[in-house]
Amino acid sequence: MTKTVSLFSGCGGLDLGFINAGFNIIYANDFDKYAVQSYAHNIGDHIIEGDLSQIDAKDIPTHDVLIGGFPCQPFSMMGSKQGFLDDVRGTLFFDVARIISTHLPKVVVLENVRNLRTHDKGRTLNTIINTLESLNYTVQVDLLNSVEFGVPQVRNRLFIVCIRNDIAAEMENPYTFPTPTILDTTQVNLQSVLEENVDSKYYLSHKILPTILAHGSGNYYSKSEIDLTIARPLTATMAKMHRANQDNYVTVPSKQAEAAGKTNIRRLTPRECARLQGFPDSYEIIVSDTQAYRQFGNAVTVNVAECIAISLKKAIPALHFKEALHV
Secondary structure: OOEEEOOOOOOOOOOOOOOOOOEEEEEEEEHHHHHHHHHOOOOOOOOOEHHHHOOHHHHHOOEEEEEEOOOOOOOOOOOOOOOOHHHHOOOHHHHHHHHHHHHHHOEEEEEEEHHHHHHHHHHEEEEEEEHHHHHEEEEEEEOOOOOOOOOOOOOEEEEEEEEEEEOOOOEEEEEOOOOOOOOOOHHHHHHOOOOOOOOOHHEEOOOOOHHOOOOOOOOOOOOOOOOOEEEEEEOOOOOHHHOOOOOOHHHEEHHHHHHHEEEEEOOOHHHHHHHHHHOOOOOOOOHHHHHHHHHHHHHOHHHHHHHHHHHHHHHOOOOOOOOOOOO
């Protein structure tokens, strides 16, 4: 199996997709101790907790594929222009770049928020692409929506696929991202992922309900719909219960909730959020609700990750992989 290293791994959504497609994750890293706990419990103890900026690239094992959903940070455009790492120094992408420059993996897959395309008028993404190209990679970028890959959640994320130039030169056809599909909402929808007999703690009180359902105030207006067929994008701050135009709420009558003096409207449970991100029910939630909401809200959708991994396997069969050239 293809040796793969994962950076900014979180609770493992990107990793699970690649594992499902047959890739072998030999090393993972994240700074968040709770995410590391979830990852280690469910995926494997090959994850290292720690600040990536403090990890020597030589301490990371040699690998064929590097994957990671790195955080977006402002990039300085005022560098001395003396080397490919100059423009990204001081950012978390710098650490990705220095690891790539050390190991020269055959393939790199990076994920980020869709706003990376327009951040600093597009200059941030251009700096990232130029840096990767300077390391001798062929770079392709696309925006993928989770709802087009089998889960009932609108979630647009930017993916950057980099293939080392010597590998790209031997491919029969240029790499293409997986083809989106139309979700059959009669079979797969937000209601289809809901749990039964949910604890009353997830139900809204009569006091907070008007705030949750408020459409907006002043010059800001956004309709607060609930019981959607396709979920809104999950966020890392779901534990705080935003208005319904930002988070997902469903109407599910409950005698237990009624007895507790609650309404019949509730937030999504952590397990439902996991399902909306493509995590299997066998993935055990061992952290608090607050941490679980954060982890699944930050995660890469497993389905999307798996489709990208499969598309890479089809485009670059394992037998076509050769040892690194002196590039």
